[in-house]
Amino acid sequence: MIDNLPPVRGTLTLNRELAGLTWLRVGGPADVLFQPADADDLVGFLAKLDPGIPVFPMGVGSNLIVRDGGIRGVVIRLGRGFNDIEIDGNKVTAGAAALGAHVARKGAGAGLDLTFLRTIPGSIGGAVRMNAGCYGAYIADVFDSAQVVTRDGKLVTLSAKDLDFAYRQSTLPDGWVMIRATFVAPKGDPTKLAAMMDEQLAQRDATQPTKDRTAGSTFRNPAGFSSTGQADDVHTLKAWKVIEDAGLRGASLGGAQMNPKHPNFLTNTGNASAADLEKLGELVRKKVYESSGLRLIWEIMRVGETTPDKAKD
Numbered sequence: 001m002i003d004n005l006p007p008v009r010g011t012l013t014l015n016r017e018l019a020g021l022t023w024l025r026v027g028g029p030a031d032v033l034f035q036p037a038d039a040d041d042l043v044g045f046l047a048k049l050d051p052g053i054p055v056f057p058m059g060v061g062s063n064l065i066v067r068d069g070g071i072r073g074v075v076i077r078l079g080r081g082f083n084d085i086e087i088d089g090n091k092v093t094a095g096a097a098a099l100g101a102h103v104a105r106k107g108a109g110a111g112l113d114l115t116f117l118r119t120i121p122g123s124i125g126g127a128v129r130m131n132a133g134c135y136g137a138y139i140a141d142v143f144d145s146a147q148v149v150t151r152d153g154k155l156v157t158l159s160a161k162d163l164d165f166a167y168r169q170s171t172l173p174d175g176w177v178m179i180r181a182t183f184v185a186p187k188g189d190p191t192k193l194a195a196m197m198d199e200q201l202a203q204r205d206a207t208q209p210t211k212d213r214t215a216g217s218t219f220r221n222p223a224g225f226s227s228t229g230q231a232d233d234v235h236t237l238k239a240w241k242v243i244e245d246a247g248l249r250g251a252s253l254g255g256a257q258m259n260p261k262h263p264n265f266l267t268n269t270g271n272a273s274a275a276d277l278e279k280l281g282e283l284v285r286k287k288v289y290e291s292s293g294l295r296l297i298w299e300i301m302r303v304g305e306t307t308p309d310k311a312k313d
């Protein structure tokens, strides 16, 4: 049990269930959920928090499996006070809690192309941390800088070099909380950008289970092979295809299923536990390895603790 928490102006909630804050709707409670009022509140809290207490920043939980035993320590979730969006020339600065979709729409209205963020359901903090991308564009292509509060409560500005972006990855240290990011966006015609976003939304709905409880792609697309002359980080091989080829489209375990519409979307069909989802994911990894020799890597972040009963095979 955590006591002696520093005083805050925002909200501290003990033993807060997290399932409802994630897209997959699974997982146990956080020891403490902190929703800071503003950046000063966050800085003051982290500066005074016992350094031994783990801190986990979450966005809107669209890329997370929170395990059934919940998360020990303090989970930080940014809300109002961190979702402003400002445009200055070709620069867009957005609070980490702003949704990528809102940033894309506001940018497009001002003739700036961040349209790839329109169909990714996460926050700006999550998008930068994950180097989110689709339709050939990634955060790394447009990233300028991010303001981050370190685990010991210092406000720092990070460049792309500091974050060392790679496919669906960056190197933000554990416990550091991003509060704002700035992007340099290519120019575009607002009407055309709006049409592009409509097209992308339609394409998503046609090919992906956008209304189901998922966390998007479960596994990263496997890297290509250098024997083809291509660099190892091209992802022409699709995770959904290798899962399909292993005969696992629609495979299920408990309430978890590899979605029949898109087999790389692990889905909570209604009553899945985090353990069901993780076990099915691991089973898929094992079977894909047996059938193709490929080792799938989780794209969904799995955090927190298992419960003894649900961890049993």
Ligand SMILES: Cc1cc2nc3c(=O)[nH]c(=O)nc-3n(C[C@H](O)[C@H](O)[C@H](O)COP(=O)(O)OP(=O)(O)OC[C@H]3O[C@@H](n4cnc5c(N)ncnc54)[C@H](O)[C@@H]3O)c2cc1C
Pocket (backbone or CB within 6 Å): 023, 056, 057, 058, 059, 060, 061, 062, 063, 064, 078, 096, 097, 119, 120, 121, 122, 123, 124, 125, 126, 127, 128, 129, 130, 131, 132, 133, 134, 172, 176, 177, 178, 179, 209, 210, 214, 215, 216, 217, 301
């Ligand atoms: C239907 C669907 C479609 C998707 N399609 C795509 C896609 O096309 N491309 C793609 O890249 N992703 C996709 N995703 C995955 C997901 O939307 C992205 O990874 C998104 O960027 C995660 O943002 P989030 O706010 O939900 O972060 P969360 O899932 O809450 O967290 C993800 C990671 O980001 C970290 N994080 C979040 N906020 C902060 C912060 N303020 N400071 C520090 N760290 C932070 C967390 O600690 C965690 O490590 C999809 C998901 C769904 C459900």
